[in-house]
Amino acid sequence: MSADKIIYNLNNFTKVYNDRTVLKIDHLEIYAGEILAVVGPSGAGKSTLLRHLNFLEQPSEGHLTFENNNWNGSAPPLDVRRKVTTVFQRPVLLNRSVAANVAYGLSVRGKRGELAEQAIARALSQVGLEDLAKASARTLSGGEAQRVALARALVVKPDVLLMDEPTANLDPYNVKLIEQIITTVNQKHNTTVVLVTHNVFQAKRLAHRTAFLLDSRLIEVTDTLTFFNSPKDSRTAAFVRGDMIY
Amino acid sequence: MKALLEGLVQAIGLIIGLDPDLYEIIWFSLYVSGVALSFSILVGIPLGAFLGLKQFLGRRFMMALLYTGMGFPPVVIGLFVYLMFSRSGPVGTLGWLFTPRAIIVAQTIISFPLVAGFTMAAVMGIDPNLRQQLVSLGATAWQATLATLAEARIGVVVAIIAGFGSIISEVGAVILVGGNIEGKTRTLTTAIVLETRKGNFDLAMALGVILLFITFLINLAMIRLQGREFIR
Numbered sequence: 482m483s484a485d486k487i488i489y490n491l492n493n494f495t496k497v498y499n500d501r502t503v504l505k506i507d508h509l510e511i512y513a514g515e516i517l518a519v520v521g522p523s524g525a526g527k528s529t530l531l532r533h534l535n536f537l538e539q540p541s542e543g544h545l546t547f548e549n550n551n552w553n554g555s556a557p558p559l560d561v562r563r564k565v566t567t568v569f570q571r572p573v574l575l576n577r578s579v580a581a582n583v584a585y586g587l588s589v590r591g592k593r594g595e596l597a598e599q600a601i602a603r604a605l606s607q608v609g610l611e612d613l614a615k616a617s618a619r620t621l622s623g624g625e626a627q628r629v630a631l632a633r634a635l636v637v638k639p640d641v642l643l644m645d646e647p648t649a650n651l652d653p654y655n656v657k658l659i660e661q662i663i664t665t666v667n668q669k670h671n672t673t674v675v676l677v678t679h680n681v682f683q684a685k686r687l688a689h690r691t692a693f694l695l696d697s698r699l700i701e702v703t704d705t706l707t708f709f710n711s712p713k714d715s716r717t718a719a720f721v722r723g724d725m726i727y
Numbered sequence: 728m729k730a731l732l733e734g735l736v737q738a739i740g741l742i743i744g745l746d747p748d749l750y751e752i753i754w755f756s757l758y759v760s761g762v763a764l765s766f767s768i769l770v771g772i773p774l775g776a777f778l779g780l781k782q783f784l785g786r787r788f789m790m791a792l793l794y795t796g797m798g799f800p801p802v803v804i805g806l807f808v809y810l811m812f813s814r815s816g817p818v819g820t821l822g823w824l825f826t827p828r829a830i831i832v833a834q835t836i837i838s839f840p841l842v843a844g845f846t847m848a849a850v851m852g853i854d855p856n857l858r859q860q861l862v863s864l865g866a867t868a869w870q871a872t873l874a875t876l877a878e879a880r881i882g883v884v885v886a887i888i889a890g891f892g893s894i895i896s897e898v899g900a901v902i903l904v905g906g907n908i909e910g911k912t913r914t915l916t917t918a919i920v921l922e923t924r925k926g927n928f929d930l931a932m933a934l935g936v937i938l939l940f941i942t943f944l945i946n947l948a949m950i951r952l953q954g955r956e957f958i959r
Binding site: 589 | 862
């Protein structure tokens with residue numbers, strides 16, 4: 482992990498829906514090549530943060546810069562936007578085969594043919610689903626569907642992989658598999674990973690740094706060891722201990 | 728029952744006998760309804776997709792208008808088109824009344840609300856999170872819309888079938904604006920009305936059977952478009 486290179490920079494960032502502030506971050510830097518876990522109770526603004534990092538929404542106020550470019554409240558150009566992708570908590574797959582679902586990100590980029598086929602096969606084998614390539618995506622179990630979602634994200638070789646509770650409601654086998662893939666992708670391709678999770682143990686297992694969101698505010702962000710062993714904020718400590726009721 | 732059977736026999740005879748007048752009527756019916764349906768698809772599918780996917784001020788009003796259009800009596804649309812194209816009407820100088828063009832205009836107005844309305848319903852039935860996830864995978868707004876329409880393809884094909892059914896079987900508006908002129912604006916439905924009035928029930932039945940058969944064949948072809956390769 483190269484801790485120096487900043488890929489995202491949020492400054493005086495505010496998101497307001499119907500006069501309600503759903504996310505307010507005075508300052509947050511995300512480094513290229515790191516795994517940043519974002520933890521916090523439901524409704525803290527974790528998913529809102531991810532949608533902004535994927536440029537699916539624009540901040541109401543303040544700045545969000547990506548690779549030192551500030552798009553001033555508008556979505557960045559397509560080639561920049563395509564460097565980032567998200568694996569959602571509840572993936573919606575196309576009513577096509579598993580392989581066709583994985584192919585989608587490539588086909589919208591105009592990539593078809595032999596090379597694309599090979600990339601799809603690699604992505605499927607990475608998530609252990611090569612045998613299901615021709616199966617209908619609608620027949621998959623929850624864990625398999627989530628792995629297809631991961632494969633369709635990985636196949637486009639994103640610089641930034643955003644993950645929104647990717648293992649919520651999954652069995653331990655699938656959780657372990659997905660966690661291993663996250664670590665591998667981060668180490669092999671230096672992919673920046675921002676992982677939203679309500680599971681503090683997952684953050685502890687995977688992340689280089691961990692951020693704590695509470696009531697739409699960023700309370701603390703620091704390296705994962707410090708976060709769990711000696712957090713500065715008493716609320717972080719309470720959350721880590723499991724004392725916080727949510 | 729006798730008329731039905733005789734009609735069926737005569738229909739087979741007419742088809743096998745390659746009756747040129749009959750083929751002209753069939754061809755003309757398919758031509759005007761085909762062109763009208765094409766216009767309806769061109770307008771209706773984008774409009775339906777837009778209404779189904781976008782939130783904007785006045786959307787409910789637009790939807791109410793569309794639903795009204797779906798249930799609008801075709802003969803009233805015929806009357807409206809008639810008045811528009813009649814000599815003293817606003818576009819009377821075009822001279823389209825009692826020509827295939829007037830029929831196409833009327834049939835387009837009849838069928839496009841059905842195509843748009845059913846497309847809208849089909850698109851609204853698709854998981855709203857799909858679009859965001861496709862955009863996140865790098866799709867442009869246009870690519871995401873196309874993929875959403877493809878997901879809704881079963882409903883979109885139903886929209887086209889409904890649009891086609893509403894005009895291939897329509898008679899009131901076609902008679903009003905087309906005039907049922909032999910060799911010029913006579914369709915299968917207007918021919919049926921005429922032959923029934925003349926008391927030629929066998930021929931009328933034969934034409935009815937042919938109309939049903941053609942509609943059936945076309946729908947069979949459209950079902951293939953739905954591409955239900957994942958029947959479980």
